[in-house]
Amino acid sequence: MSVTIRDVAKFCGVSVSTVSRVLNGYTDISEETANKVFAAIKKLDYVPNNTARMLTRKDTKIIGLTIPDIKDPFFSENASGAEKLLLENGYQIFYGNMERSADKLLNYLQQARQMRFDGLIITPDEWTEELLDTIRRISMPVVALRRRPPQSSGVPFVDNDHYKGAMEMMTYLTDLGHTRIAHIVLPTGIGAIRREAYRDFCQIRSIEARDVKIDLPANKLDQARENGYQAMKRIHETWPDTTAVFAGTDQLAIGAMVYLREKGLSVPADISIAGVNDMDYASLPWFDLTTMSLNRTEMGRAAAQMLLDIIEERRPHPENLLLGTSIIVRGSTIKYKNGG
Amino acid sequence: MSVTIRDVAKFCGVSVSTVSRVLNGYTDISEETANKVFAAIKKLDYVPNNTARMLTRKDTKIIGLTIPDIKDPFFSENASGAEKLLLENGYQIFYGNMERSADKLLNYLQQARQMRFDGLIITPDEWTEELLDTIRRISMPVVALRRRPPQSSGVPFVDNDHYKGAMEMMTYLTDLGHTRIAHIVLPTGIGAIRREAYRDFCQIRSIEARDVKIDLPANKLDQARENGYQAMKRIHETWPDTTAVFAGTDQLAIGAMVYLREKGLSVPADISIAGVNDMDYASLPWFDLTTMSLNRTEMGRAAAQMLLDIIEERRPHPENLLLGTSIIVRGSTIKYKNGG
């Protein structure tokens, strides 16, 4: 049906091998032949069949990248950082949309194996035995992004240093003079790390730990709004003298602000509030939210770099990478005013 | 290196053809043989090489789907609607992230051809001659999603009926009693359609057309905020007696609200405002934005259905589809109060 390398060869009276060589940029070809071939390719509108190529070669130049939830803009920046580096290095990305389903991930891994991807960057919500086993058998380089696999799995990861980040945020808030600081816990593994940092910080500084965790999903804005709302309610009812809140995400922070708004409390005059993620709406004047940026694009890039290092065997066993975060100060947090 | 169909065949003492047949679910196989083969597959952890399969078969069961900007959550819902239907029908999706670049799209089409995708769902920002030419030569079914190709191209599309939608929104606003209604134009092709409807509506009802178009990109929230802000400023300065604003998107509406907030004007008491898109943050109490939903998931699904119809030749030349929209009434729009 479509034109093949044989047609091109026939058309210019050379062998298939020769056409293949010019296609692949070999240099030991006479300029005349090369030109003839290029002309024929153009003339016949020939496009090499990549499935045949992939079958022949040992590599496919395809990297799989899973996106936990395509509707969540959060992950997109990771992806676009990774994609950029990969494209620069001649790889194509095959995205997999997991929609928060463990089964879809397993299924995707199977597909990756069938298609003989060169490597995988994954962000599983959970590290089940079944998942680890599948990864073990898949026999291709795998890097975890924003998720930390069990040490024993041997899967390297790139993540933010959430512990350090949370410590920094708490330091920032106490530097403003706050001592009665509550924490809204994000109900995920990352949230657990932040809470640990929060509690450690409270203990070190001898201030009361006031963390609240509501067991409702908090990924999407509308869910997080409810979660943050309930958490803020409990904080307000339990520790009414709280002067600052460190929310596990911007989404939770906004949920908390909805509650405060209802109660007629104003931010930051009555209470300071800070989030994490630097979502695009965090800077809107209604929120003007102090937050922690996770440098997502850079992270995606780092994961891709790590994977390429493994694939190209520059560094077969890379060390895990914990990237820094940065605090973006806006108007939702202010100095503690005694009796203010 | 990895185990092949030959290994499986050898392992159970049958021919490669037989293994292939059980793999592909042929029914004329003795149960005994089938069981032996399945056992061997399990035992050897055999996974068929899909690149070989794709080379052999006439189809690849892969559909390409372009995402104009992976960071824009807007398109993700389209994608997830399309993906769902495609998966149900045994197809895999190969996403392409265009990042608003025409070159990346051209490149992606080339890749689709190399990989012999079975079909393509695309959302190009512009229909250039080069693009149309590439599509013409690609020789695979193509459906346009949310973009309308030139009639002559023969490429069918699925889109919202933006004209009708805008008419409905204007009807809604005039039904509330408003007659001095401004329109903030989204600077894209879709925006042009909405403006046309707006102007036609104004003419029919004999009310003054007050549309403003700012030539700044308005895709992302931060850009749209600036755009909407400037547009609202101009509206306010030019027609200070305006009582309602129909903004081309929620993002623009929020930009407009930033301006109104600065000026100390309140929504909806001083001015009603409505958007389009129903972004997740539109329902936050600070905005409580009346908006128009585009039923994005359903749209993605419809595009996928149209593509499958073509691929499976149920309907070689489908008619274009214009899907309806729905108005979501919230608190940002109220009845016009004389002198209020």
Add this chain to the structure above:
DNA sequence: CTGAAAGCGCTTACAG
């Protein structure tokens, strides 16, 4: 600098 040949791992008529 170029060609003939084998091979990548499957599928699919064709026989029997």
Add this chain to the structure above:
DNA sequence: CTGAAAGCGCTTACAG
């Protein structure tokens, strides 16, 4: 019900 053989469209040593 099963096998032998050809073929999908490339690439890659191997010769010359």
